[in-house]
Amino acid sequence: MFIDKIKIYLKAGNGGNGAVAFHREKYVSHGGPDGGDGGHGGNIVFRVDKGANTLLAFRYKRKFVAANGEDGKGSKFHGATADDLVILVPEGTLIKEVESGKVIHDMSENDGADFICCRGGRGGFGNRHFATATRQLPLFAKNGTKGEEKEVVLELKMIADVGLIGYPSVGKSSLLSRISAARPKIAEYHFTTLSPNLGVVSTGEESGFVAADIPGLIDGAAEGAGLGHEFLRHIERCRLLLHVVDIAALEYRDPIEDVKAINRELAAYSEALASRPQIIVANKCDMADMDSDSVKAFEAFVDENEWELVYVSAITGEGLKELIHTTAERLALLPPITVFESEVSESTVAIKEGAEETVIRFEGGKYIVEGDWIYNLMGRINFDNYESLNYFQRTLSAAGVFERLEDEGCRDGDTVSIYDFEFDYVK
Secondary structure, rough: OHHHHHEEEOOOOOOOOOOOEEEEEEEEEOOOOOOOOOOOOEEEEEEEEEOOOOHHHHOOOOEEEOOOOOOOOOOOOOOOOOOOEEOOOEEEEEEEEEOOEEEEEEOOOHHHHHHHEOOOOOOOOOHHHHHHOOOOOOOOOOOOOOOOEEEEEEEEEEOOOOEEEEEOOOHHHHHHHHHHOOOOOOOOOOOOOOOOOOEEEEEEEEEEEEEEOOOOOOOOHHHHHHHHHHHHHHHHOOOOEEEEOOOOOOOOOOHHHHHHHHHHHHHHHHHHHHHEEEEEEEEEEOOOOOOOOOHHHHHHHHHHHHOEEEOOOOOOOOOHHHHHHHHHHHHOOOOOOOOOOOOOHHHHOOOOOOOHHHHHHHOOOOEEEEEEHOOOOOOOOOOOOHHHHHHHHHHHOOOOHHHHHHHHHOOOOOOEEEEEEEEEOOO
């Protein structure tokens, strides 16, 4: 089974909590605070698996949760930082937002370097960080922050220099098997190829190019007919298209109409794709009458559109060397494989902290204040401790929360609720 698009859920680990602890040792009367810091939560990291060419591994597992950082302990012992959760994907996988469909990252960028999609929460400080000359015994510590979480869509767009396109049964798979070491399934019926196949074509010494055999397109493929719609995305990166036709017309098809129809489908799917340079590959020339009017009409049609034409036979091997040589020459003149730029700014990927992320609404006779950064802040507060409560109030004031409340109409005596912590507002 071939799977090239799937939705998954990601959750980075939470940071460990800082510890509230005090040094206790015989003959040491004033040991002071010594609570250790919490460890950082594990990141969600995507890594390229060079041997994979499908997202089949995600068929039954679609939820990935990294480990949390460990809590700090007394004696200034830090909690352990959790290991990153590494997710292997094929080269060329796009990571996209679910709702907008915007590209977060292309796993072919920077030669497929690791990408941190969700960052783990930071570990909280132990109470020893909050000791001052006037607050020598802090009874509070900092909780770890939450790790990022999101749903993303993984979409595979194969990395290939050349895409073999054309109607079913024109010989694309046979051609790929002759010019590369790929061994696709081949038979004499339509839609033998149910998934794209990749093959490395050698042009001598250590040079070469990658070719992809794309399952047969038919009329209406761009709207979902046949198999073509599912695999058109795999030729979006291709720099050059080899448009394969059955010049012998063994199935009584007109090669001219086939070329027109396939190009209409490319244009309906993507204008950029339709503008890719093409070489017309007339296959099965060993079984064609090369002096017939139909062949001459086809040559005139190709000349009219200023395409290059190469006659080949995947069975006898005729013209294959010329095809490889011509393809390599054209690729040398074309720009490198397309890398999709991120359409999401880093600030929207990471969790932001600040008043701009604060939501205030009036509901049920009270003002409700919410925000991820406030939720994380409350985890650090000991509401039974006066000094800790003062720290909470100063932080809200510095972030402009009280000013925002007044702008929303909050006045003295009104009730304010922050994640079940309620108080009467006093200016």
